[in-house]
Amino acid sequence: MKAKIVTLPGDGISPEIVAEAVKVMNRVAEIYGHTFDYEEALIGGVAIDETGNPLPDETVEKCLTSDGVLLGAVGHPKFDNDPRAKVRPEQGLLGLRKAMGVFANLRPVKLYPQLLFASTIKPEVIEKVDLLFVRELTGGIYFGEHGRKMVDGPDGQPVEAAYDTMFYSKPEIERVVRVAFELARKRRKKVTSVEKANVLESSRLWRETALEVAEEYPDVEFDAMFVDIAAMRLVRYPEVFDVIVTGNMCGDILTDEASMIAGSMGMLPSGAIGATRPGLFEPIHGSAPKYTGMNVVNPLATILSAAMLLRYSLDLDAEADAIEAAVQKVLEDGFRTRDIMEEGLAQVGTREMGDLVAERIA
Numbered sequence: 001m002k003a004k005i006v007t008l009p010g011d012g013i014s015p016e017i018v019a020e021a022v023k024v025m026n027r028v029a030e031i032y033g034h035t036f037d038y039e040e041a042l043i044g045g046v047a048i049d050e051t052g053n054p055l056p057d058e059t060v061e062k063c064l065t066s067d068g069v070l071l072g073a074v075g076h077p078k079f080d081n082d083p084r085a086k087v088r089p090e091q092g093l094l095g096l097r098k099a100m101g102v103f104a105n106l107r108p109v110k111l112y113p114q115l116l117f118a119s120t121i122k123p124e125v126i127e128k129v130d131l132l133f134v135r136e137l138t139g140g141i142y143f144g145e146h147g148r149k150m151v152d153g154p155d156g157q158p159v160e161a162a163y164d165t166m167f168y169s170k171p172e173i174e175r176v177v178r179v180a181f182e183l184a185r186k187r188r189k190k191v192t193s194v195e196k197a198n199v200l201e202s203s204r205l206w207r208e209t210a211l212e213v214a215e216e217y218p219d220v221e222f223d224a225m226f227v228d229i230a231a232m233r234l235v236r237y238p239e240v241f242d243v244i245v246t247g248n249m250c251g252d253i254l255t256d257e258a259s260m261i262a263g264s265m266g267m268l269p270s271g272a273i274g275a276t277r278p279g280l281f282e283p284i285h286g287s288a289p290k291y292t293g294m295n296v297v298n299p300l301a302t303i304l305s306a307a308m309l310l311r312y313s314l315d316l317d318a319e320a321d322a323i324e325a326a327v328q329k330v331l332e333d334g335f336r337t338r339d340i341m342e343e344g345l346a347q348v349g350t351r352e353m354g355d356l357v358a359e360r361i362a
């Protein structure tokens with residue numbers, strides 16, 4: 001097959017990890033006889049530096065006309081220091097997700113048995129974990145109305161205030177919950193919907209809607225849970241979860257928490273899909289600016305995101321399986337980047353890890 005893949009090298013360590021994923025995809029193309037044409041585009045801090053815009057129109061255009069998009073990460077502390085900065089790298093990513101309509105973000109949490117002891121959580125708690133988050137990605141509090149205003153302070157003097165709004169329409173909830181149920185049918189047939197319906201009105205609509213959708217899937221077990229309890233159970237009984245569907249912010253927070261089950265943020269890939277293709281694939285972690293150019297970060301989350309791109313945007317299941325098997329093999333062979341290093345094993349850098357995976361593609 002011939003496919004056009006847009007790569008978004010982004011900020012910080014991101015160009016380094018995207019390069020390793022491309023290396024692995026090239027090896028797949030060679031072995032399976034595909035032609036992947038790559039086109040690079042700007043997003044995030046680098047896009048602000050070059051064009052003043054975290055999401056240039058040209059980037060959106062390229063992504064929308066591609067077969068799949070692979071992103072590293074965006075964000076840089078130089079933009080964090082001015083909290084009232086008008087343009088921020090993260091706006092580029094949120095804008096792209098919205099422009100591509102990729103409302104369902106699949107974040108699988110898989111524990112490789114070789115990393116059982118890399119986690120800070122006791123092995124007996126996490127050994128049976130195999131769960132999939134479906135995070136709503138183009139709505140909720142990250143996209144609701146926000147702003148600043150002056151209000152009356154405690155002594156009657158005006159003080160500065162800020163607000164963000166959590167807003168969900170019923171169709172937005174329905175479509176993402178449906179994705180969760182469809183995926184659960186191919187897994188252990190259990191969906192847990194997570195929100196804060198004991199306090200928030202938008203969560204009550206979320207729960208009501210999830211219950212309605214659940215009726216269409218009598219073969220799938222359904223459970224609704226408050227987010228605070230879910231956060232606790234994720235580290236107490238994580239094996240009880242199969243598919244967790246949740247809103248944008250809860251999904252953002254819970255997946256960073258869940259990455260500790262897998263041993264490192266550097267192990268968790270993600271894929272954002274919508275009603276139409278292409279999808280947007282990126283590791284769940286950030287741009288780790290302090291490690292930039294040091295060849296120390298773990299490229300596996302991005303390599304596994306490339307596998308998801310092949311699976312979900314190009315329908316190349318065997319090729320995606322081959323990448324996942326190669327990652328498994330590298331870990332079995334005892335190679336580790338610094339974040340997952342254990343005594344007695346071989347520590348390798350970002351580029352070496354990419355080479356080792358590419359060599360093992362069968």
Ligand code: IPM
Nearest residue numbers: 074075090093094252284286
């Ligand atoms: C993620 C990231 C992003 C998000 C940031 C960089 C905007 O944390 O993909 O989880 O909050 O969605």
Ligand code: MN
Nearest residue numbers: 252253256284
């Ligand atoms: Mn996040």
